[in-house]
Amino acid sequence: MTQSQTEQPSTQTPSTEPVIVAKDVEKWYHNGFHVLKGVSMTVYKGEVLVVMGPSGSGKSTFIRTFNALEPYQKGSIEVDGITISHDLKNIETIRQEVGMVFQQFNLFPHLTVLQNVTLAPIWVRRWPKSKAQEVAMQLLERVGILEQAHKFPGQLSGGQQQRVAIARSLAMQPKVMLFDEPTSALDPEMVREVLDVMRGLANSGMTMVCVTHEVGFAREVADRVVLMDDGCLIEQNTPQAFFNQPREDRTKQFLSQIL
């Protein structure tokens, strides 16, 4: 990580075309807990956005509203020009354009690696099996697990599973990728291989929203870093400014705890 810190954050500059526009999103859990207190945020095309914050700050919940895994009660979210509504068809359309990688990988244990990756293209995009497999093999090669294609997820290490999960999401050719603490469940020596894949993805121009505690990754790859606390957006800035000259006291306090 030390050698790459001199690199520019991203090879491509983000455009001004918004992919996700969230306005005053508010959410209450069933027990009445006010988890999101009016969060507004815009994600631009080609941008890598890192969301940080203490646990329980609502950051995971917030990005899970982007593909309607979490419903919200107030405000609006627009993904690729479509506003999320309660209509099932509308939600399914949005989910096809938004890839998501989970902390616990959530690979399908009863399917092989290849079947995991081809499932959605075949059943949702209606691609012929041969095309889906061809694309899947390319993606598996890209994340470096081509030779494991016919194994089951339970036979792979955590890092390999998470890379398969990334390939599975990419197979749908999404417009934006959401990462929900993708390295938090990994053994330390496997964090790097997953971050390397994510770094490669960022350099290819993918729009990414990452909830992560990896400061090195944020410094190096992010275009923008956001701090959330207690259901509110506290500060957003470029990584340099965020980590070196934080404006808010809450940010300073948070950074002093993790750095």
Place this chain on the structure above:
Amino acid sequence: MTTVTPDALSSTRPEVVGLSPWAWAKKNLFSDWFNSLLTVVLVTILGWFIFRLANWALTTAQWQVIPNNVGLFMTGTYPSSLYARVWALLAMICLLAGLSWGVLSRNLSTLFSRNVLIGLGVVCAFIVLFPPTRPSSLKLLPMVAIVAGMAAIGRQAGRQRPGIGNWVSLLWFLSYFVALWLIGGGLGLTPVSTNDWGGLMLTLLAAVSGIALCFPLGLMLALGRRSALPVVRWLSTVYIEVVRGVPLVAFLFMGQVLIPLFLPVGTRPDRVLRAIIALALFSAAYLAENVRAGLQAVPRGQREAAMSLGLNTPATLGLIILPQALKIAIPAIVGQFISLFQDTTLLAIVGLAELLGIGRSILANPSYLGRYAEVYLFLGVIYWFFCYAMSLASRKIEDKLNTDER
């Protein structure tokens, strides 16, 4: 201390040494005085029990009741002039069983390994030597030949066309209706009233039909109970809780009396059918709870991952959730099927001559008065055989579906 190089450490795995019988016995049976005492006491009790049983079976017991009534045990009062149809049915089942065996073991290097050959030999010897099979042993031996022959064909076909398994499943499905036709007649065959269906044939028919009907129903009830739609959820819950609160006997009687009330006047479904429906409706409630347990054991993240890929609800359910839930629930589901199989004995109470009912009517015959032990032991062995086969099959399926192994 001697130093060990890392290479030597990593490359040699300790040899697993087989123990000689004497050493095995010393290790497992006579390791100290208490274990030796336990061994002696238990072996004495077991030996005494086996000796008494064998003594009774070989000297006191009068086994004539079994071979004299083998037709009744197998098919009840089914007209003996139409036994050819029952043989045809058995041949069909043997044919499909052999075919499935062959297709399933297409990846084995040899189909007829030493153990399989010994097994086939034991079955043939049993057929020839066991008294009740004597009059029919000439017809039973070809059945074994059919199974073995079809297994060889099935293996060959399975190797050439891997997709043939689906066709075999379809054949099993169709065979059920062919079986009904062969037993009941019609369409060119002499009709046989369900009053004359009986014995093991009726037991198996009721069990297979009950299982085939209760599985989809139980699945729907399990999904219904977890549905987001309140009315569906309440209806499923009420059904499950009501049925589980009623004993099966009461349910069977209600089936005989109540089902006709719900149907238009004049259509009075057959009493075998009514009993099977009652059995299936009853088991479905229990099965639903087993499936629900499986559904709850699938992690929430699986549904979220499937949905985040854009899969709709039916696809998520059918491709991701159910395959995992059913796999988890297999032991419980097979347990339910085994208990359904044994519950068919209660059909005797509503007047059907299934295996146990036939046994009781034979015991009521003055010439076989008091032959309880012989008849019930024989029936017990038959029930055990089928239940054990189901349990064995469930273990095989579990092994096949296990994808966790490294």
